[in-house]
Structure formats: C-alpha cells, structure tokens
Amino acid sequence: MDKELVVVIDFGGQYNQLVARRVRECNVYCEIYSYKTDLAKIKEMNPRGIILTGGPSSCYEEGAALCSKELFELGIPVLGLCYGAQLMMHVLGGRVEKAPVREYGKTEVHVDTNSALFTDVTPDTVCWMSHFDYISALAPGFKMVASTADCPVAAAECVERKLYAIQFHPEVLHTVDGSKMLYNFVRNICGCSGDWRMDSFVEESIKAIREKVGGGKVLLALSGGVDSSVAAGLLSRAIGKQLTCVFVDHGLLRKNEGDEVEAVFGSGGQFDLNFVRVNAQERYYGRLAGVTEPESKRKIIGEEFIRVFEEEAKKIGAVDFLAQGTIYPDVVESGLGGESAVIKSHHNVGGLPDYVDFREIIEPLRNLFKDEVRKAGLELGIPEKLVFRQPFPGPGLGIRIIGEITAEKVRIVQDADAIYREEIAKAGLDKTIGQYFAALTNMRSVGVMGDERTYDYAVALRAVNTVDFMTAEIAEIPYEVLQKVMSRIINEVRGVNRVFYDLTSKPPGTIEFE
Ligand code: XMP
Secondary structure (H helix, E strand, O other): OOOOEEEEEEOOOOOHHHHHHHHHHOOOEEEEEEOOOOHHHHHHOOOOEEEEOOOOOOOOOOOOOOOOHHHHHOOOOEEEEOHHHHHHHHHOOOEEEEEEEEEEEEEEEEEOOOOHHHOOOOOEEEEEEEEEEEEEEOOOOOEEEEEOOOOOOOEEEEHHHOEEEEOOOOOOOOOOOHHHHHHHHHHHHOOOOOOOOHHHHHHHHHHHHHHHHOOOOEEEEEOOOHHHHHHHHHHHHHHHHHEEEEEEEOOOOOOOHHHHHHHHHOOOOOOOOEEEEEEOHHHHHHHHOOOOOHHHHHHHHHHHHHHHHHHHHHHHOOOOEEEOOOOHHHHHHOOOOHHHOOOOOOOOOOOOOOOOOOOEEEOOOOOOOHHHHHHHHHHOOOOHHHHOOOOOOOOHHHHOEOOOOOHHHHHHHHHHHHHHHHHHHHOOOOOOOOEEEEEEEEEEEEEEEOOEEEEEEEEEEEEEEOOOOOOEEEOOOOHHHHHHHHHHHHHHOOOEEEEEEOOOOEOOOOOOOO
C-alpha cells in the first residue's frame, strides 16, 4: 500500500515548518519541497494532498515564486495558505491586488461552517492574518467561505476540483481553530487515515540516513544534551559503528552527567557506535585559572572545545559526514528558511569546524521541533532522564560560577545543584518549571555553624518560566521547598553557609547567572 503523504510546497514563508508540524500532529506524514520542484516529481510521489505555504512575494510581480496551472489539475486536493491562496487565485484566473488595508495580527473571521474546511469551527473565530495583498476577485468556480471586516475573501473553495484557499495562517497557534481546519483538510478532505506515528519518523529517518551515508564514516560531537543525544541514537540505529561520537567532558557538567552520558552511549550501553570520551577537565581548569570576566570564560571554553575536538578528529582521520543535532528552531534562529537553506554553525562550537576533514554535513533532526525530538528520543529508547533534560548551556557550569572557576567551586555548584534538582523533583515541580539550577556567587560571608565561625560562599537558586527564552518570569516555588533545599545545601555541601533565591526576571536579568 502506498504511504499516505501530504506534500507541503514551500514558497519561502516563515511558518512553513509549522505547517508540516501541524500536519504531523494529525498523524499524517508530510514532506516539504521547494516550489521549484518539478511537478512530475510531485506527481510521482502520489500525495493525498498538497499544501501551498505563505511566502514573501506578490504573485502579480515579476520574479514571483509561481506554480503551474497543472498543479491544480491533478485531481489531488490542494490547500493554499496566505500567499499560497493568492497564488491559487492568480493562476486560476482570479485577481490579487495590494490591499487597501494591510491586515496583521489576530483578526476576527466569519467562516461558513458548511464548508468541509470549517467543520466544528466556531462561526466567528480568531485567526492570525499577515498580508498586504488580497484576493479582490475569485477565480471562476470558486465560492467565498470566510471573510473579515477588511478582507472580503478570507477563504474560498471549489469543492468539485478539491481546491481550497485560506488567506490567514491556520498553522499559527493564534488561529484558535487552526489545527481543526488543517485536520479537516488532511483527514476529511484528503481522506488520510491518520496512522502515521513518531516511530514511522524514526524508521524513515533510519532508511534515509542509510541511503545517504552508504558505507561512509560519520563523526558527531555529542554533548549529552537532548538534540545531540537523539541524533546519536538515530545515527547509531542506522549505521552502527560507522558512527563515531566524541564526547568532551570539560569538567563543567552537572553532577555525574559525564558518567550518565557514557552509560547510555559508551560500550556496554544500548547503542552500537564508537564512543570516545575525552576527559579534559584539568585542561579546562588550567586554561580558566585566574579568568574572571564572563565573556573571556565563554571564549576560552569555546576555543578549548575546538582544540580538543580537533585533536580527536585528527586521530580519527577523514570522515565522510559531520553530523549535527541541529533542530528546526536553530534553523529559524539563524534566519534560515527551507528556501534559503544554509548550514547552521553550532553556536557552542563557534563555526563549522574546518579542521575536520569531511565531505558533507548530515542533520537528521533538522525538521523537528523540540517536543518531536523528545518523542523520537523515547522511540529510540534513550532514557527519559536524558530526553527530558532541561536546557543546559554549552559552556556549562562555567557560566554559573561568578568569578574565577576552580575545581573546588565546580564541586560546590554541582553538589548544590544536584540537591536542588532532587528536591524540586520530589516536590513534583520538575515538569512545571521551565529552567532551574543552582549557581555560585563569588561572595563569601561570615556565618556560624555549630559553635564555629564560618567564612563561606553563598549559593544562588534560580528558577524561571519562559516561553521563548527571550524573556522570563521567575517561577514561584513554595517556601517549604526552598527551605528544605537551603537546609540540605548548608548541611551537605562543604563551603556554603548561605543560600539566596534569585527573584530577577529577564529582562533585566538573564536566565543564566554569569
Ligand atoms: P540567557 O542567560 O541568555 O539564556 O537569558 C537564555 C537561554 O539560553 C541558554 N544559554 C545557552 N545555551 N549555549 C547554549 O547552548 C550558550 O552559550 C548559552 N548561553 C545561554 C540558557 O540556558 C537559557 O536557556
């Protein structure tokens, strides 16, 4: 039986991966192709449906990203979104013009619930609009099925030809019933059964990796973070020992983390691969001795990583592929859409390593969002502890220690952080707080313990909730939990006599504590 596939045609819009993600959420497999892809190739794939995305062009201008009329004559249901909707009208004989009023943001839309697109959608619903052109005349055979105060055609359909056009963006969460609309299209109009699951992604990726890599060698820098771990798991399942993972323990990881990564990926673990652990702790501490300025610390940690990785890469020799755990939000952050795809340099590595002798980059998670990466990780059998790890910066505890970094300070912050995390988990708060960790201030002060005077460090506890990591609010942790953490840290961690709770939001603070 043919695999059920929906093809998303990319016209360069900013939400294209989001469209794909929403389709996957309907348990329907989809792939994104550039608008330049040959129609014959698309036809060959025999998709159940085609979605045309938004894009920056004006379809009536010279040089616009276009598609052929035949695309709409294949008998395959087509849904045009935003620019895709305008293009459908333009190509089929309607008219698209500059709108007298540019619509942007949340907009009330009145929809015709008799349209199959809007089954179960509230008649007056909020949608996300972002357009400067509008459909001023429908193409022959089309019927208007949604409108707004400023936009006479917010959606249109030609049921006989299975063609649908939506001016707004159902893929964006601000469109309250957007997921329902996409569900209506892929499941009801295209008739997809919805039997696709994340395990299919894993299987398909394994197949694709095997095809691409052939008998070649692959090198991956494994940090132990979610993304590189899932990439390692996937590659290992696909090509086994053709994969070498280099894991640099810079001595700035959380307590026991190096051993935990080794237990999963090292020999005796569940994955078949060459695992190289480099214990570079002393080397890092040596380079960081006496350095107090935060940016200098970051720079040294980054440079040292390159040196260590370079040395290991030289030992391994030429490889065919350099693998990276880039995920979709990384691609977006670097301002790269599918239509303008360039390879992203890992922000912790500081540029593509030209010292590694490789032929090509391989990024098996490039199209996935974080929660999808996690699902894939669980599918691969990577332990939950690793899969649900909170964000941990590349420079590690190096940016959670104020002032000079020493082995002693690393020990203090590791121990305090382990207690903090344990108590947060015990209190059942670990899944609700965005990011939380202990940091070490550079302040020592007088205290008294037993009958003795102490002169020790103050630990800072941080806990924030954030949607996008650009801004953050502090998380409210019950007093008794904080009290418990405080007393355990003071009692169990040598060298600490005070515990502070950081109340600062971002801005003005940052999430990290450096
Ligand atoms: P800030 O401190 O800038 O942190 O508010 C925002 C988010 O980014 C993480 N972060 C980093 N992640 N390498 C990383 O991989 C880094 O150098 C780095 N610096 C900050 C931080 O943990 C938070 O989630």
